[in-house]
Each structure stands twice: as C-alpha cells, then as structure tokens.
Amino acid sequence: MLVLTRKPNESLMVGDDIEIQILGIEGDQVKLGIKAPKYIDIHRKEIYLSIQQENNQAANTSLSNNLLESLKSLKKQ
Structure with missing residues (x-):
C-alpha cells in the first residue's frame, strides 16, 4: 500500500x-x-462489494444455470 x-x-x-x-x-x-x-466507475468500497455480491448471486441463480445448461446442450447438437 x-x-x-x-x-x-x-x-x-x-x-x-x-x-x-x-x-x-x-x-x-x-x-x-x-x-x-x-x-x-467510482464507488465507495461498501457499495462496490455489495454490487459484486449481487452480481455473483445473479450469476449463480437457477435460472442462469438452467440457461447455461440449455446453451451447452444446443452447442452439442
């Protein structure tokens, strides 16, 4: 630092x-x-961490996981 x-x-x-x-x-x-x-982008650190946490949660939802699996299966075809 x-x-x-x-x-x-x-x-x-x-x-x-x-x-x-x-x-x-x-x-x-x-x-x-x-x-x-x-x-x-400029954020206070606590806001930045909150945004990161929300983004991680959104990326790990069942909807995004199901969409990802559907896209993978389409690619295999």
Missing part, C-alpha cells in the same frame, strides 16, 4: 487521467474530490 500525506487543496494523480483532491478535513472525516473519465 502506498501511503501519501496531503494537505487540503493538494492532489494526487492515479495514472494520467484520475485526480484525487483533498477538499477538506473536518474532525475525523476527509472530503475527497475525484476527477476521472466518465467511463470509469
């Missing part, structure tokens, strides 16, 4: 096109501003 020290209004760059700026520090909270291309 890379650890950097930044002050309010200072930034850091991730690659060539993602900028993370420290907007302010209030108590134990840090406010961040993120500039990134629209095609890059």
Whole structure:
C-alpha cells in the first residue's frame, strides 16, 4: 500500500487521467474530490462489494444455470 500525506487543496494523480483532491478535513472525516473519465466507475468500497455480491448471486441463480445448461446442450447438437 502506498501511503501519501496531503494537505487540503493538494492532489494526487492515479495514472494520467484520475485526480484525487483533498477538499477538506473536518474532525475525523476527509472530503475527497475525484476527477476521472466518465467511463470509469467510482464507488465507495461498501457499495462496490455489495454490487459484486449481487452480481455473483445473479450469476449463480437457477435460472442462469438452467440457461447455461440449455446453451451447452444446443452447442452439442
């Protein structure tokens, strides 16, 4: 893990096109501003993990498993 020290209004760059700026520090909270291309999804980690879990559950439903088996049987024909 890379650890950097930044002050309010200072930034850091991730690659060539993602900028993370420290907007302010209030108590134990840090406010961040993120500039990134629209095609890059940005989520809080707990939301990201929830999306991943829902995607995994959807991929493992009986409907998707039945569809996958049906497609496999069509390929064998």
